[in-house]
Amino acid sequence: MHQKIPILVILLLCAAIGFAGCTGTTSTPATQPAPTAPAATQVAAAPVTNNLIVSPTDVVPDNNLVSVIVQEKVYDATIPVVFDGGKGQYLVKSARVVLYRSDGQVITEKLGINKGDTVTLQGSKQTDRVVAYVAESNGQEYKVTDVLSEYRTR
Numbered sequence: 001m002h003q004k005i006p007i008l009v010i011l012l013l014c015a016a017i018g019f020a021g022c023t024g025t026t027s028t029p030a031t032q033p034a035p036t037a038p039a040a041t042q043v044a045a046a047p048v049t050n051n052l053i054v055s056p057t058d059v060v061p062d063n064n065l066v067s068v069i070v071q072e073k074v075y076d077a078t079i080p081v082v083f084d085g086g087k088g089q090y091l092v093k094s095a096r097v098v099l100y101r102s103d104g105q106v107i108t109e110k111l112g113i114n115k116g117d118t119v120t121l122q123g124s125k126q127t128d129r130v131v132a133y134v135a136e137s138n139g140q141e142y143k144v145t146d147v148l149s150e151y152r153t154r
Contacts, residue, residue, distance in 0.1 A: 051100035052129045058142040064088035068095065068111070068132035068145045072152065077123045079130060079149050085115035091136045098133070102126035125151045 060066075066086035073079050081097050095111040099121045109119045111132065121130065132145035 051104075051106065052102060052127065052148065054129060054146045054148060057144055057146055060088070060142050060144065062087065064091055064136065064142075066092055066134055066144060068097070068134070070130045070132070070145060070147050070149060073123055073128075073149045075152070077125050077151060079121040079123045079128065081109075081111060081119050081121060081130060081132065083111050083113060083115065083117045088136070089113070089115065091138070092134050093137045095132065095134045097121065098131045099123060100129040100131070102128055123149060123151070127151065 064087070066088050067084035069082045069084050071080040071082065079099065083095055092113045095113050097109050097111050097119055099105075099107040099109070101107065101124045103124050103126075105124075107121060109121060111117060111119045113134075127148050127150045130145065130147055130149050131143060133141055133143050135141045
């Protein structure tokens with residue numbers, strides 16, 4: 001009776017591993033077909049707006065939360081960005097804002113870390129992307145804001 005229990009346990013573990021899919025092999029990615037157009041043509045056709053795609057912000061622990069507000073773009077295409085503080089403001093060592101303009105320019109500016117500190121970015125008269133990062137005293141950097149800033153005509 002005691003000899004059957006270890007064998008049964010081993011069989012159950014093997015079955016569980018098999019059902020979980022842990023015994024499968026990794027597949028290699030399929031090879032890409034050779035391009036038919038010259039490489040220079042493909043590079044020239046690449047859109048400049050690849051940096052204009054927003055991505056999710058980082059998950060910041062609740063006690064470390066801070067807010068950076070990207071205000072509405074003004075008629076002269078300037079974009080005010082405000083450090084709004086939060087629970088984790090005392091942990092913030094530095095903050096920076098990256099502006100991805102629709103014309104392909106990338107501009108990085110330092111943002112103050114006191115509530116209400118503002119930096120004004122010179123955007124374009126099209127849609128731009130604004131990304132804000134904060135670095136904490138422990139060395140961790142978080143992306144806290146990632147938004148598109150559209151130019152308003154009226």
